[in-house]
Amino acid sequence: MTGSATDVPGATHEGGTIERLTLKTQLFRFIMTGVVGAVVDFGSTYLLFLAGLGDGASKTVGFIFGTLTAYLINRRWTFQATPSVKRFLVTMAAYLATYAVQVSLYKLSIPWLEDMDLDQFWVRAISFVIAQGTATVLNFIIQRWVIFRS
Template sequence: MSSNQPANSIDETSEPAAHTSAVGHLMNNQLVRFILVGGFSAIVDFGSTSLFTWVFGFSDATAKTLGFILGTLTAYLINRRWTFKAEPSVTRFVITMVTYALTYAVQVGLYLVSIPWLADMGLDEFWVRLFSFVIAQGTATVLNFLIQKFLIFRT
């Protein structure tokens, strides 16, 4: 750095280390970001679903629905800003919510179908719910990424 350049300035001829490292490259990858957001949103979803099931005594369908809504809103807001870097849009939000309604049916359907199937295997109630959640969430994540990337955000 030359003596006439301020001490806190960045040399524009060199790229920031985060962009040249493998980690920086991965973090700029939409799929990686989508998966990270999905993981965080899944924690919100499963945590809420568990809370509504075991603390408030809601049915599996009601608890999963409320957890799905909270997880979905979390995912949409973070994905719009961080993963796809899209401007706010009422139209995009409505289309995304319609898409989520479709994947909701798939997710809740898989969740409710897998509970008795896994329970018949003699698993503890917690593991039945967790594995059911993972099956449903995994399927919904793949569907949501494909729909958002190629239809909603078109990046």
Template structure:
């Protein structure tokens, strides 16, 4: 059963965890897209998988102080699947919107997609997933 972590503490921990995971996600996305010339959607997809897996492991243990649970793991994977589609879709849409292949605009695309997924993930994890028994 998850310990009751206060909202302020949970938000701070979630943001710190998310920032670290976003650095992993962004770094891999940019490396694959610009260093190895991958399609932006594929680069973002692999970055997302690395970032969200890291975030789940840290959030389960530190942010929400929850014991391992198969039901919780499945719920988080379903949430991540939904936010994966949203995040990669937003990133790819903005990448196709910009007139040029530009690293600054890729960073803007990334921030918009990441921000959207972060809000959705926090709300669903705090209100539903880590309240599961």
């Protein structure tokens, strides 16, 4: 997409042209990527929980899988940035900070939801949505205006 003065530059493509993506386009792509990452994250988390891993450990492994998936898609598709070890490390540091928020919300909401006599699947699904929603907002802000800024 090409557009207005509020657009942000994308990457240089093979033909030497620069595609400019609007904030709206980036936000849409970020959300779609987040859905894919969330499926990987929650799927891993819940399967590991069913396999007997505790909530904290299963959430940690699921978060790592979901985070790597989302980073790779966002770097290439959403923000169209070239590969960079420095950018990867900064992104992982940002994810580590949001991980602390996410896993805390996940673990804090489980007992609260269990008190409502919900099925274990729904307890963890709702806890995941609360934690993931918060992390998604934080991650977009950090990635858009800090990590992938031009």
